[in-house]
Every structure is written in structure tokens, then in C-alpha cells.
Amino acid sequence: MPLVHISLRVGKSESYRQAIFDGIYRAMHETFNVPEDDQFMTITEHDAANFRYSVSYLGVPRGDDLIYIQITANNTRTVEQKKALYGRIVELLGDNPGIRPQDVFVNIVEVAKENWSLGNGVAQYA
Template sequence: MPLLHISLRAGKPEAYRQAIFDGVYLALRETFDVPEDDQFMTITEHDPANFRYGASYLGVARSDDLVFIQITANDTRSVEQKKALFRRIADRLGESPGIRREDVFINLVEVARENWSLGLGVAQYA
């Protein structure tokens, strides 16, 4: 049950943003075994004054096309699955909408299963 928050600079067309949703979702299905229709995602666009990044931190040459992807998910995946997810997201977003690997920034936040309520005020995984 991942929850995604995606941030990028404003100005990309809707098809570009939808391709990000689709690519990340498919990568999650392929590497984290996320069920069909388990899609809870937002994209937030920022003007240049409200979007800052290290252009070369850790030797990665980032551009203004940088996309921040924060994924909150259950703490149940192996290190190998996490690495596979990161690679697959970068691959898929490179294919469509054409984002350079250097511009795919991913942060995985892991939580205990009981920390979710998917509606109705019920802790479905507890």
C-alpha cells in the first residue's frame, strides 16, 4: 500500500505527469508486488523559487527536470527489492516521459503495517 508524493518544477504537460504516475506504478507492481488498482499518488508542481536541489551532490549532475519521488510503504521489502525498485523507476521514467536517470530522485519511507488507515477509520493492516 504505497503512498507517493511526487514533486517537480511547474510547466510540464499533463501527458508528461501521467507518464510519471504510470511508470512509477508499473515499477512498484514489478518489484514490490503492489496489487492492481493500489494507486495512491499526488504530483505537486513548484515554481523555480520554490524548488531547490543540489546540482552535483554526490557527483550526480542534476538538471531543472529533476523529479522528487517520495514513497511511503510497509517495512516488508528486502534491500534487493528496494534496489530493483529504484533501478526500475529510473528505467521506466527514462522510457517515458524521457527523464534522465540523473534527474530521478527517490526517497523510500518505511512504516509499520499498523500505521495505515485506508478509509472508514479502520487500521486495515493491523
């Protein structure tokens, strides 16, 4: 049950943003075994004054097409699954909508299963 927050610069088309949703979900489905229809994602767009990044931190040349992807998920995945997820996201977003690998920044926030209520005030995973 990942919850995904995506941040990017303002100005991308709806089809571009939908391709991001589709690529990230597909990568999670394939590498994290996220079930069909388990899609809880938001995109937030920022103007240039409200979107800061390093153009070269750790030797990665980033540009204005940078996207931040923060995934909150249960703390049940292995390091290998996480590496596979990062690689698959980059591959799929490179294919569509055409984002350079250097412009894909991913962060996973792990939580215990009891930290979710998916509705009705019930801790479904506890």
C-alpha cells in the same frame, strides 16, 4: 499500499505527469508486488523559487527536470527489492516521459503496517 508524493518544477504537460504516475506504479507493481489498482499518488508542482536542489551532490549532475519521488510503504521490503525498484523507476521514466536517470531522486519512508487507515477509520493492515 504505498503512498507516493512526487514533486517537480511547474510547466510539464498532463501527459508528462501521467507518464510519471504510470511508470512509478508499474515499477512498484513489478518490484514491490503492489496489487492491481493500488494507486495512491500525488504530484505537486513548484516554481523555481520553491524548488531547490544540488546540481552535483555525490557526483550526480542534476538539472531542472529533476523530480523527487517519496514513497511511504510498509517496512516489509528487502534491500534487493528497493534497489530493483530504484532501477526500474529510472528505466521506465527514461522511456516515458524521457527523464534522465540523474534527474530521478527516490526516497522510501518505511512504516509499520498498523500506521495505515485506508478509509472508514479502520486500520486495515493491523
